[in-house]
Amino acid sequence: MARLNKCVSLPIVEDEVVLDSMLGWLVRWLRILGVRAIYDSNFKDEELLNIDHLLITRDRELFRKRTRLSMLLETSRHLEWLSISSLVLGVPLVLDMGRSLCPICGSSLIKVSKDAVADKVPKGVLSRYNDFWLCTGCGQVYWVGSHHMRIKKELELARILLSSISTSCVNNNLLIIRK
Numbered sequence: 001m002a003r004l005n006k007c008v009s010l011p012i013v014e015d016e017v018v019l020d021s022m023l024g025w026l027v028r029w030l031r032i033l034g035v036r037a038i039y040d041s042n043f044k045d046e047e048l049l050n051i052d053h054l055l056i057t058r059d060r061e062l063f064r065k066r067t068r069l070s071m072l073l074e075t076s077r078h079l080e081w082l083s084i085s086s087l088v089l090g091v092p093l094v095l096d097m098g099r100s101l102c103p104i105c106g107s108s109l110i111k112v113s114k115d116a117v118a119d120k121v122p123k124g125v126l127s128r129y130n131d132f133w134l135c136t137g138c139g140q141v142y143w144v145g146s147h148h149m150r151i152k153k154e155l156e157l158a159r160i161l162l163s164s165i166s167t168s169c170v171n172n173n174l175l176i177i178r179k
């Protein structure tokens with residue numbers, strides 16, 4: 001499903017992880033879970049080659065050339081990416097708005113009053129919900145609304161998947177495999 005280029009013990013605790021330009025889906029999810037995930041759809045291979053942080057990539061060639069810690073996602077299933085990342089980074093697959101970062105820009109969110117967002121969200125939303133968060137980077141407003149049912153459902157499926165994966169050290173690569 002995936003492999004790391006070193007046989008490290010999990011979880012890997014890093015302040016930040018970097019994702020290649022093919023992993024836009026995963027970066028949004030990791031930020032929702034509170035991971036400082038760096039991503040740019042225009043990242044060049046040469047930049048990614050020398051980044052010190054853990055690199056998560058779908059690019060086999062880039063993975064082969066990297067000497068610093070890297071993880072190659074060999075599965076194309078998005079939900080498996082999420083379960084694997086949870087295992088490797090030690091991030092629980094649960095939604096906690098107190099930890100969430102902005103999925104769009106990766107900045108911190110702060111809890112704000114209804115008044116503070118009155119002119120930024122539709123009236124219907126304002127009347128139905130009481131808790132709002134504001135992105136300190138891009139200004140996007142978030143609330144725990146109906147779309148969170150879908151988020152929770154996805155996380156539940158990812159948790160089930162997580163229980164079926166394990167690791168094995170082979171030739172100084174840490175393989176992430178199905179049990």
Ligand SMILES: [Zn+2]
Nearest residue numbers: 102105135138
């Ligand atoms: Zn933002």
